Amino acid sequence: MDLGIAGIGAYAPDYRLTAEAVTEAWGQFQGAGISETAVPAGDEDTLTMAYEAAQRALEAAAVDPETVTHLFLGTTTPPYEEEALGPRLASFLGLESSLESRQFTGSTRVGADALRTGLETTTDDAVLVVASDAPRGAPSDEHEHAGGAGAAALVLTPDGSGRVTDAGEYVDAVTGTRFREAGSTETTGLGITQYDRDAYTDAVASAVKGLESSLEDVDAVCLQSPNGKLPYRAASALDVDTDRIQAGTTVHDLGDTGAGSTLLGLAKALEAGHRSLALVAYGSGGGAIAMRLEVGGGDADGRDESDAGGDSSSSDSVPVETTLEGNQTLSYGEYLRIRGDVTPGEPDGGGAYVSVPSWKRTMAQRHRLLAGRCRECGRLAFPPSGACRECGTLDEYDDVELPGTGTVEAATVIGQGGAPPEFVEQQAREGAFVSAVVALEGPEPDDEPVSTPTQVLTPDTASVSVGDRVDATIRRIYTQEGVTRYGFKMQLFES
Numbered sequence: 001m002d003l004g005i006a007g008i009g010a011y012a013p014d015y016r017l018t019a020e021a022v023t024e025a026w027g028q029f030q031g032a033g034i035s036e037t038a039v040p041a042g043d044e045d046t047l048t049m050a051y052e053a054a055q056r057a058l059e060a061a062a063v064d065p066e067t068v069t070h071l072f073l074g075t076t077t078p079p080y081e082e083e084a085l086g087p088r089l090a091s092f093l094g095l096e097s098s099l100e101s102r103q104f105t106g107s108t109r110v111g112a113d114a115l116r117t118g119l120e121t122t123t124d125d126a127v128l129v130v131a132s133d134a135p136r137g138a139p140s141d142e143h144e145h146a147g148g149a150g151a152a153a154l155v156l157t158p159d160g161s162g163r164v165t166d167a168g169e170y171v172d173a174v175t176g177t178r179f180r181e182a183g184s185t186e187t188t189g190l191g192i193t194q195y196d197r198d199a200y201t202d203a204v205a206s207a208v209k210g211l212e213s214s215l216e217d218v219d220a221v222c223l224q225s226p227n228g229k230l231p232y233r234a235a236s237a238l239d240v241d242t243d244r245i246q247a248g249t250t251v252h253d254l255g256d257t258g259a260g261s262t263l264l265g266l267a268k269a270l271e272a273g274h275r276s277l278a279l280v281a282y283g284s285g286g287g288a289i290a291m292r293l294e295v296g297g298g299d300a301d302g303r304d305e306s307d308a309g310g311d312s313s314s315s316d317s318v319p320v321e322t323t324l325e326g327n328q329t330l331s332y333g334e335y336l337r338i339r340g341d342v343t344p345g346e347p348d349g350g351g352a353y354v355s356v357p358s359w360k361r362t363m364a365q366r367h368r369l370l371a372g373r374c375r376e377c378g379r380l381a382f383p384p385s386g387a388c389r390e391c392g393t394l395d396e397y398d399d400v401e402l403p404g405t406g407t408v409e410a411a412t413v414i415g416q417g418g419a420p421p422e423f424v425e426q427q428a429r430e431g432a433f434v435s436a437v438v439a440l441e442g443p444e445p446d447d448e449p450v451s452t453p454t455q456v457l458t459p460d461t462a463s464v465s466v467g468d469r470v471d472a473t474i475r476r477i478y479t480q481e482g483v484t485r486y487g488f489k490m491q492l493f494e495s
Contacts, residue, residue: 003119003127004160005293007061010267010322011052012150012254014459015039017335022145025332031146033228037255038149038326040134041457042338042429043475045079046151047486050132051092051474052323053151058093060319061155063126065094068155070127071101072118074110074259076180076187077134078103079484088486089130091367092474094401104259107283108133108178108224111152111259115279116289118156119164127156133258135187136339143178143187146227148255150324152263162270162318166292168210174199174286178226189284200230204280205237207288215240218292219274222248222265224282226256238280247274254324264324270295271320328459343428352422359485366487369404369440369472371450372397380442382450402440402450404472405493409451411436413461422478434464438490457491469493 018036019029031037040049050073058065071086078085086101102117104110111131118129132151137143176190177199189196204223208215215221221244223231228251232242248265250257257264262281269277275295282288296316336342364370365383372384375398379390384397414435419427427433434456439449456464457475470490477485 003121003123003156003158005154005162005318006063006126006157006160007057007059007155007319007321008152008263008267008270009053009056009058009060009320010150010152010264010324011049011056012038012148012257012264012324012326013040013044013049014326015041015328015330015338016326017330017332021330021332021335026140029145030142031227031255032142032230033232033252034146034148034255035252036326036329037147038253038257039330039335039338040149041475042340042426043477043489044149045476046075046077046132046134047079047085047088048474048476049134049149049151050075050085050089050130050153053132053153054089054093054128054130056321056323057128057153057155060321061126061157061160062319063155063157066096067125068093068095068128069099069123069125070118070121071095071099072104072114072127072129073102074104074114074131075133076105076108076110076258077136078105091363092486094368095128107285108226108258108261109281109283109287109289111261111263112279112281112289112291115154115263116164116167116291118154121156124158129154129156129263131260131263133260135256135258137186137188141186141188142191142227143189143256146251146256147187148251148257150250150254150257150260150264152260152267154263160318161316162293162295164291164293166211166213168207168290169287170203170206170210171287172203172206174203174284177286178284197230197233199284199286200226200282201234201237203286203288204234204282204290207290208238208278208280211290211292213292215244215278218244218276218278220247220265220269220272221245221278221280222262222269223280224288225249225251225261225265226282228252247272248277250324266293267320267322268324270318271322338429340425340429343425352420353480354485356481356483366477366485367474369402369488371400371402371440371442373400380447380450382440382452400443403443404440404488406438406440406449406470406490408456408464408466408468408470409437409439410466411456411464422480426478432461434458434461436464436490438470455489457489463492
């Protein structure tokens with residue numbers, strides 16, 4: 001495998017649902033070994049989480065999005081059962097249209113599958129691998145109680161310092177352990193405890209046996225985690241102690257993150273400074289994949305660079321950028337509302353209708369803040385159309401991407417009953433929201449800012465004031481005709 005990991009990013013939503021809140025509502029909590037789970041906001045899904053993780057990975061690796069030649073995305077919970085996510089994610093990130101893109105789904109091991117496929121890709125530039133998931137189950141089901149949300153992304157380059165030195169796989173037809181029927185949004189299983197445990201343990205242990213060496217010398221084991229106890233039950237079969245499994249596990253604080261589980265564990269382990277790791281991903285149905293990863297001092301053949309005459313001083317770590325902490329704790333009622341179980345749904349009509357073709361024409365503005373610079377006087381315009389406000393020149397602009405930072409110029413709170421029809425569902429899920437006018441900064445220090453209306457994301461609507469610094473992210477805007485429009489919103493700037 002010629003590519004290595006040059007940077008990794010990870011993201012989890014800010015909302016948290018505690019085991020205590022579920023126990024209070026249901027009289028029990030079936031998410032074994034989990035203290036709380038991460039919950040997507042009303043305008044978040046696996047595509048927006050994928051963007052958050054990918055953006056962080058690109059920044060960590062210091063890689064220009066335009067140099068990414070391949071995009072591999074894994075999820076078991078895509079927003080659409082039929083429609084590729086890659087093109088939209090590429091648009092969010094500003095990847096080239098000539099990009100090769102593949103989507104993996106149908107199993108919780110697909111995040112690791114996407115990584116191995118990326119590592120086997122031939123390119124002199126960069127490969128982006130993303131795993132994003134948010135499993136759900138029936139309200140009283142163990143899959144629902146354990147279900148969390150999160151995304152991880154890896155940038156692979158020829159000089160990446162994280163090298164996979166060995167890999168093994170195992171397949172065995174074990175039906176009924178975990179599945180989601182066609183047309184359903186809820187993961188379930190037959191619930192035969194010993195059968196499920198044996199299927200998991202046998203698969204991950206057999207995949208590890210396919211490696212050329214044991215795991216006795218690894219620092220951390222990033223093991224697929226459908227709950228907080230099952231990975232540790234496999235410790236003896238893998239011949240590792242539980243501390244090394246814990247070093248590569250995020251399930252206790254994020255919940256079951258499905259296809260993202262193994263790569264989120266990798267991000268945690270790398271951020272803690274571990275350098276020799278095992279990645280083991282399980283997919284019901286059944287089978288598993290295992291990989292050995294070495295950071296710095298080793299090449300794709302497992303040889304130490306010092307033995308080969310190489311200089312490892314510049315490749316002794318993998319840069320990591322994560323946002324995994326959550327500080328907004330939900331009651332169970334708030335959780336049901338945010339996930340849309342007790343809201344009326346999107347309205348059938350009304351509001352500011354924008355056709356899909358019209359939205360497509362302005363997608364670069366909405367996804368990447370593509371502005372225009374007047375060819376006559378150099379003033380910025382957003383959106384880049386019409387007459388220049390400075391000199392009056394008509395439609396003579398050069399494209400320029402804004403950095404996504406700005407300052408609040410005016411703000412108001414849209415309370416209950418005050419939202420336009422297209423935002424009624426968002427308000428029903430999350431309550432009042434802040435609508436603001438934001439002065440967006442240009443890429444050059446002497447650029448005059450350009451103003452635009454947008455939402456500012458905050459749990460405390462009273463916290464947004466004129467003069468506040470904000471930066472852009474991607475969220476769901478609204479859904480019409482069954483098609484979700486994604487675009488930028490602003491969030492309070494964190495330095």
